[in-house]
């Protein structure tokens with residue numbers, strides 16, 4: 612008879628996902644790694660405060676007897692936003708994970724809960740560094756670009772993790788791993804226009820990454836050292852993932868496309884408030900999960916329209 616954890620992992624595989632289960636005692640390792648980078652001054656302070664300081668490595672109050680962490684990789688596509696402007700169409704990509712991020716997280720949480728609940732186990736949400744967790748659990752491997760790759764998915768995936776009170780007697784916790792292929796490949800480093808992927812250290816210089824800047828609120832202008840021609844996505848950046856040979860089978864995978872008329876594009880470029888946009892525009896933004904970034908669209912879209 613299959614154990615509860617075996618049954619869960621099998622169920623995830625049947626859906627095309629992949630998962631690993633690690634002991635909740637590994638939280639300490641995750642905390643040490645993230646805080647260690649900070650203590651050693653290896654992470655830009657602004658990046659740390661905005662992107663890493665919110666992690667929570669404590670067992671949640673809602674599940675004080677949590678014993679394990681279940682981490683799952685779900686294949687995810689790119690999406691497209693098309694903006695009409697001056698009689699032409701500007702098609703911009705949204706990288707995997709921007710669209711339906713919360714829906715995907717919820718879907719995985721529901722699946723795990725449906726399987727574990729009848730067996731008397733409960734789950735709780737995490738606030739953890741998911742890439743690091745996936746790599747140390749054996750689910751994924753880092754690329755030189757510090758993105759997490761999973762066999763059969765490339766880097767076109769979303770990670771989800773939950774706590775559970777299901778015991779974990781044995782896990783596959785391991786040291787941080789970089790893909791074997793990266794040893795003789797520097798394609799992402801050479802393609803990255805900002806120098807964020809350094810030749811003398813593994814850790815990304817995250818403060819140089821375009822993503823860090825184009826996800827910021829729209830009233831924060833791009834730093835002057837970012838050349839407008841470097842932008843390649845409406846939000847995020849795909850230069851280092853598109854050039855990666857590990858992703859060659861997934862590059863054409865685009866799902867979800869919304870088109871904005873000249874009038875809608877003009878309003879977005881002007882940065883008008885959400886409540887002044889038509890219901891139809893708001894619906895399109897919702898479908899692309901751009902409500903959160905609506906206030907950044909004027910700046911982000913502007914670099915493509917004006918260049």
Ligand code: SF4
Pocket residue numbers: 754755756790792793794796797798799800851854855856857
């Ligand atoms: S482009 Fe090359 S070095 Fe970069 S992550 Fe992919 S395989 Fe590794």
Ligand code: SF4
Pocket residue numbers: 756802803804805806807808819820821822847848849850851852
């Ligand atoms: S996402 Fe873009 S800016 Fe960031 S490391 Fe990759 S190529 Fe460089």
